[in-house]
Amino acid sequence: MRKGFRTDLGWSDVTPKEQWLNRRQLMAGVGALVTAPPVLAQGAAAPGRYSTDEPPTALEDIAGYNNFYEFGYDKEDPARLAQGLTVDPWSVVIDGLVDRPGTYALDDLLSGVTLEERIYRFRCVEAWSMVVPWVGFELGALLGRVGVQPGARYVAFETLLRPGEMPGQQGGMIEWPYREGLRLDEAMHPLTLLATGIYDEPMPKQNGAPIRLVVPWKYGFKSIKSIVRISLVTDRPQTTWNMLQPNEYGFYSNVNPQVDHPRWSQASERRVGGGLLAPRIDTLMFNGYADEVASLYAGMDLTRDF
Numbered sequence: 001m002r003k004g005f006r007t008d009l010g011w012s013d014v015t016p017k018e019q020w021l022n023r024r025q026l027m028a029g030v031g032a033l034v035t036a037p038p039v040l041a042q043g044a045a046a047p048g049r050y051s052t053d054e055p056p057t058a059l060e061d062i063a064g065y066n067n068f069y070e071f072g073y074d075k076e077d078p079a080r081l082a083q084g085l086t087v088d089p090w091s092v093v094i095d096g097l098v099d100r101p102g103t104y105a106l107d108d109l110l111s112g113v114t115l116e117e118r119i120y121r122f123r124c125v126e127a128w129s130m131v132v133p134w135v136g137f138e139l140g141a142l143l144g145r146v147g148v149q150p151g152a153r154y155v156a157f158e159t160l161l162r163p164g165e166m167p168g169q170q171g172g173m174i175e176w177p178y179r180e181g182l183r184l185d186e187a188m189h190p191l192t193l194l195a196t197g198i199y200d201e202p203m204p205k206q207n208g209a210p211i212r213l214v215v216p217w218k219y220g221f222k223s224i225k226s227i228v229r230i231s232l233v234t235d236r237p238q239t240t241w242n243m244l245q246p247n248e249y250g251f252y253s254n255v256n257p258q259v260d261h262p263r264w265s266q267a268s269e270r271r272v273g274g275g276l277l278a279p280r281i282d283t284l285m286f287n288g289y290a291d292e293v294a295s296l297y298a299g300m301d302l303t304r305d306f
């Protein structure tokens with residue numbers, strides 16, 4: 001994939017469709033996604049090219065200290081209140097500018113997909129961070145399978161709307177469902193994951209079961225949980241925090257130690273699980289992924305277009 005600042009990315013700019021289709025898909029023919037169970041990559045536990053070798057945060061911290069406002073505002077609420085969420089059956093609508101739009105059962109979406117472990121730093125705009133061993137696959141692979149059409153420039157995501165099981169959706173300041181979005185080249189970047197698990201286990205409900213986005217160079221709120229809709233669109237989509245407070249939460253929301261949030265300095269961060277006496281650590285530009293992603297934003301003023 002070509003890197004560089006482009007807002008006019010179209011089909012010809014992303015990897016050719018043929019490279020994404022495996023042999024089985026070709027035999028199954030256009031119009032069908034394959035129906036084989038997901039495969040956990042051999043040696044998935046070994047950190048790959050994109051994984052950090054920093055020690056992962058303990059599972060009880062990753063699954064016990066959460067932001068998932070559909071289940072309340074306190075960090076402990078999601079672990080307690082998300083357990084009643086029905087995650088099976090689950091389907092994802094893929095629509096907009098795609099060759100094969102449809103409502104895909106999660107099993108079909110995952111069929112034939114090779115899941116791999118990616119150990120990523122995860123940095124919340126509230127200035128805490130974790131190191132999370134996600135299990136997932138590249139969003140770009142899925143977009144390749146459904147066929148991105150010319151004219152698509154952004155990808156919009158939506159979380160499940162189910163107030164009966166998500167008590168936070170019965171009120172509050174957020175206009176539900178939770179929404180997020182990426183530019184197409186950000187969505188196609190190999191670091192961008194759809195994750196279905198943590199620590200080789202299915203995704204805990206409080207972390208966004210059964211399938212969520214992970215964009216490790218952006219603040220955590222971009223990594224939308226429990227996704228039910230993925231839309232390929234022309235115009236920049238509306239996103240939850242940007243709709244609420246556009247001056248505080250930009251569309252891009254790339255981790256940037258030089259651009260403070262009105263309530264949180266972004267210069268440093270606290271590693272969750274490090275203990276009260278652990279020193280704060282310096283926050284890195286793009287959360288330490290600058291080598292991989294800085295070229296996506298070449299020519300942009302990241303203090304203005306944040």
Ligand code: MTE
Nearest residue numbers: 066067068069124159178220221223224225
């Ligand atoms: N997705 C949905 N649907 N609802 C949310 O409230 N919170 C976001 C993001 N994704 C959120 C969401 C925020 S603010 C953060 S920091 C991360 O999820 C937290 O992910 P974690 O709980 O797995 O650490």
